[in-house]
Amino acid sequence: MDKRAKILAAALKLLVEQGFHSTPTSAIAKAAGVANGTLFHYFKTKDELILGLYADIKKDSLRKILQGIEGQQSVKAKVKTIWYNSINWSITEKEKHNFKQQFMHSPYATQLSQEDLEEELKLFSDMIKEGIEKKILKDIPIDLIYHITHYQMLAIVSYLNLNPHLIEDADFYELAFELFWDNIKRV
Amino acid sequence: MDKRAKILAAALKLLVEQGFHSTPTSAIAKAAGVANGTLFHYFKTKDELILGLYADIKKDSLRKILQGIEGQQSVKAKVKTIWYNSINWSITEKEKHNFKQQFMHSPYATQLSQEDLEEELKLFSDMIKEGIEKKILKDIPIDLIYHITHYQMLAIVSYLNLNPHLIEDADFYELAFELFWDNIKRV
DNA sequence: ACTTTTGTAGAGTGATTAGTCGGTCAGTAT
DNA sequence: ATACTGACCGACTAATCACTCTACAAAAGT
Structure with a gap:
C-alpha cells in the first residue's frame, strides 16, 4: 500500500536492469503502479529518487x-x-x-x-x-x-x-x- | 588529425565525467571538434561508440x-x-x-x-x-x-x-x- | 579525365523525457 | 458543517536526444 516504497522497489529493479539514465521516470511510475505525478510528489527530482534509493x-x-x-x-x-x-x-x-x-x-x-x-x-x-x-x-x-x-x-x-x-x-x-x-x- | 581518435578521446573524457546516458553525442562531437554527422560516420550508433571505446x-x-x-x-x-x-x-x-x-x-x-x-x-x-x-x-x-x-x-x-x-x-x-x-x- | 568512394559538415526530425499544473478526493481538525 | 491538508492523478510542455539527410569536397581508383 505504501506508494513510496513501491516506487523505490520498482526503481531498484528497473535502474539495475536498464541503467540510471535510460530508465525513464515514467517507466518507474508505471512499474510501481502509480501515476507520474505521484513519483514527483515523493521525490522532487529523478536524482533525488536515485540518491534516496542509495x-x-x-x-x-x-x-x-x-x-x-x-x-x-x-x-x-x-x-x-x-x-x-x-x-x-x-x-x-x-x-x-x-x-x-x-x-x-x-x-x-x-x-x-x-x-x-x-x-x-x-x-x-x-x-x-x-x-x-x-x-x-x-x-x-x-x-x-x-x-x-x-x-x-x-x-x-x-x-x-x-x-x-x-x-x-x-x-x-x-x-x-x-x-x-x-x-x-x-x- | 585522426578524427576517429579525437572522437574517442572526447568520449572518454565526457562519459567518465557525466555518465553514459547523460552525455549527448552532440557534446562528444563538439568536444572532439567535429560535426555531429562525422561522429555517426565513424560509429553507427552511440552504443557502438561506447562498446568500441571499451x-x-x-x-x-x-x-x-x-x-x-x-x-x-x-x-x-x-x-x-x-x-x-x-x-x-x-x-x-x-x-x-x-x-x-x-x-x-x-x-x-x-x-x-x-x-x-x-x-x-x-x-x-x-x-x-x-x-x-x-x-x-x-x-x-x-x-x-x-x-x-x-x-x-x-x-x-x-x-x-x-x-x-x-x-x-x-x-x-x-x-x-x-x-x-x-x-x-x-x- | 572520370567515376567512385570516403570523409566531413550541419540543419533538420521524430521520438522521448523530466518535470509541471490544475484538479479530484479522502481524511482530519476545528 | 466547514476548512484545510496532503496524497494522487494524468494530460501537457519545453527541452533534449539519437540519428538522418543532403550536400559537397578531397582522395583514390581506373
Missing part, C-alpha cells in the same frame, strides 16, 4: 552486516560474522548489491559527502584498531586493511555469482574466509 | 599489463611485473580505469560475450597453473586466484586514489605487493 540500500546493508556483533567477542569472531553477513547480504540482496556497485562507479558517487564515504570505515575502525593493538591483525594502516577487506569480499561475491553452485557450499565459505583471514592476520 | 581501452590495458613478461621468469617475478603494470596503468590512465569500472558495473556489461569476459583470465591461467603445479601458489581454483588477484589490485588502486601521496612511495608498493603475494603463495 541511502535506503546503504542503511539496509549496514544494518544486516552488523547483526550478531557484540563487543565481548574476539576480533576474529567479529570479523568472521561481518564477513559472512556482508557476503550473505550481497548474495541474497543481489539487486541491491548491483545497484550499489553501479552507483558507486557512476558519476553519481561524486555527489556523496566525505562522511558518507567514510561511514563504513568508521564503523569498523575501532575493531580493526583493537585487532592491531592486540597483535592479531597486521600492523598496517587501518584504512588499508579496510580497503583490502572490502575488496576481498567483493571478489568472493563476484566469484559466487559466476559459480552459483558454491552458494550453498559451507566448505567453500570456510576456505574463502580462512584465505581472507590469513591475508590480514599477523603472522 | 574495446580500445581493454586492448590498451592488456598490452601495457603484459609488458616485460617473459616465459623464463619465475612465477613470482611474472606476477610481480603484472601486479606493478596493472596498478601503474590504472593510476596513470585514471580516466580509462574509471571508464572500465563504470562500464563493467553498468548494464552495458551484459552485452559482453563470455569470451570477452574470460579473456584476461585465460591470459593468466597458464601462469597460475604453473604456480600451482610448482607448489608456489595455493592449491585453490585458478579462477578464484584470478578473482582475488584482480580485486586486490582494485583495492590498492582505490587506496592510492584516496592517498595520492603514496603514489610515488616505492616502499608502499613493496608492502602492498608482499601483502598480496602472501595471500596467494603456498605456506
